[in-house]
Amino acid sequence: MVLAIEKILNDEYLGRRVSIRGWIYRKRRVGKLIFLVVRDSTDIIQCVMEKNKIPAEDFKLLDKVGVESSVTLEGTLRKDDRAxxxxxxxAERIKIIGPSYNFPITRDKSDDFLLDNRHLWVRSREMNAILKIRHTVFGALHEYFREKGYYESQAPMFVTGAVEGGATLFEVPYFGKKAYLTQSSQFYLETLIFSLEKVYTVAPSFRAEKSRTRRHLTEYWHAEAEAAWYHNEDMMQDEEEMIVYIIQRVLEDRKKELEFLKRDREFLESIEKPFKKMRYEELIKFAQDHGVEIHYGDDLGADEETAITKHFDGPVFITHYPRKIKPFYHRPDPENPKVVLCHDLLAPEGYGEIIGGGERIYKLEVLLERMEENGLNPENYYWYMDLRKYGSVPHSGFGLGMDRFVWWIAGLTHIKYAIPYPRTIRRTRP
RNA sequence: GCCGCCGUAGCUUAGUUGGCUGGAGCGGCCGGCUGUUAACCGGCAGGUCGCAGGUUCGAAUCCUGCCGGCGGCGCCA
Incomplete structure (x- = not known):
């Protein structure tokens, strides 16, 4: 029986005959010995071929092929500190299934070369570890929402208008007309709460902004939720519970991978709810006290966000932003209409914003007022306004940048490492 | 949209106050090695120094233009 490499790294199989299959990760010829390090999806193991113990032809063939050849291999397991x-x-028997010669990726590769060869670089142990963490993050997110009574649903990717005035949309030809790629499913989720009450979706969002930073992709995975009857605080509570749940799952299931990536696990372990909450004006004060030059009314720039979140010991919610710097759909605070009932979640360690959310306006006249303020034409939002005409309810929601979340949890330097095939302003292949 | 940087072998790069034949590591090929750890040792092949023009006795090196790439800001999740 063929066993996963991870399974045989174990005293249980000592002295026993085992079969594995995988790819040659390293190959070293030392005289009449060949050392192979074979990898499969689970781990790596060293295999030794002695020239006089395997068929001469096998040895010769093996000597010729390069790394990344796929093989099946049978032999006796033993312990060795040198492995x-x-x-x-x-090894007693080895079969080369798909030979590989001159695999393009060797040592000393630039970032850019590895991106051009991402289809091959995904085989690396680094990418393998990151992709597994990503898998766990996505899985745990679904677990959390379903456990919490949210229904999963889907929104269209082809749309005709922007959710937020500022964000730039990708235009696509659509049977002689124009359509756009969605940049958020929020408005569609808002329609669904009138049926399902609590809904979420995990889908790509597209932004045609010419952002060239370590935290931007043009196509990114967006987890969004919307819940009827929820106020701003209720939403934040679910969010912190969700974040903590997902981090716990990663800590439990992806210990090996975090270690391989040299992620500071203790820091992740220390993250607990409730998260610290700061009003926007407190944040400005906090920033100023830490030598960051920023004034009331400014939005947080990338530098400010990095500088501020380096001083955080966990994720922090920032609430009550001035209405001028937030999208029109946020509900103004009844106690101080100059600010809105919203929240951004800033990840610590310099990572910055991973969630944007808040309470939505549910009264038609307030929505109209805010749209006018932002120079938006209500006609373009007829269906969004209908929600406020027929049985409106207070509700809240949020959007989580999944790639940013993975980026932070895995402790990566650039968001492009958090996704298998990053799409950035200047890269659409492979 | 703005600012900055870089194009030298398949890859990573040294060489840039202009000066002899543009060096090296990895990878490749040939050979050696029974305990390697991105193995090591010896040998060989591999270059339109991004492209075009200019300055000069002489240009990878200086100037101009073009092309390609990278990093950051702004905007945002």
Whole structure:
């Protein structure tokens, strides 16, 4: 029986005959010995081929092929401290399934080269670890929402208008007309709460902004939720519970991967709810006290966000932003209409914003007032306004940038490492 | 939209106050090695120094234009 490499890195199989299949990760020829490090999706193991213990032809063939050849291999398992994962297979039989010669990726590769060869670089142990963490993050998100009584649904990717005035849309030809790629599913989720009450979706969002930073993609994975009867605080409570749940899952299930990436696990372990909450004006004061030059009414720039969040010991909610710097759909605070009932969640360690959310306006006249303020034509939002005409309810929602979340949890330097095939302003391949 | 940086072998790069034949590591090919750890050792092949023009006795090096790429800001999740 073929076993996963992870399974045989274990005393249980010592001295026993085992079969594995995978790809040659490293190959070293030392005289009449060949050391192979074989990898599969689970781990790596060193295998030794002795020239006089396997068929001469096999040895010759193996000597010729390069790394990343796919192989099946059979042999006896033993312990050896000199082997990279502590165990080693003394091979008796080896079969080359798909040979590989001159694999393009060797040592000393630039970032850019690895991006051009992402289809091959995804095989690396680094990417393998990141992709597994990403898998766990996405899975845990679904677990959380479903457990919490949210229904999963889907919104269209082809749309005709912007959710937020400022964000730039990708225009696509649509049977002689123009359509756009969605940049948020929020408005559609808002329609669905009148049926399902609590809904969420995980979908790509597209932004045609010419952002060239370590935290931007033109196509990114957006987890969005919307809940009827929820006020701003209720939403924040679900969010912090969700964030903590997902981090716990990653800490439990992806210990090995976090370690491989040298992520500071203790820091992640220290993250607990409730998260610290700061009003926008407190944040400005906090920033000024830490030597960041920013004034009331300014939006947080990238530099400010990095500088501020480096002083955080966990994620922090920022609430009550001035209405001028937030999108029109946020509900103005009845106690101080100059600010809105919204919240951004800033990840610590310099990572910055990963969630944007808030309470939505549910009264038609307030919505009209805010649209006018922002120079928006209500006709373009007829269906969004209908929601405020027929049985409106207070409700809140948020959007989480999944790639940013993975970026932070895995402790990566650039968001492009958090997704298998990053789409940025200047890259659409592979 | 704005600011900055870089194009030298398949890859990573040294060489840029102009000066002899543009060096090296990895990868490739040939050979050696029974305990390697991105193995090591010896040998060989591999270059339109991004492209075009200019300055000069002489240009990878200086100037102009073009092309390609990268990083950051703004905007945003």
């Amino acid at each position: 990279p994962t502590g165990y080693e297979i003394e």
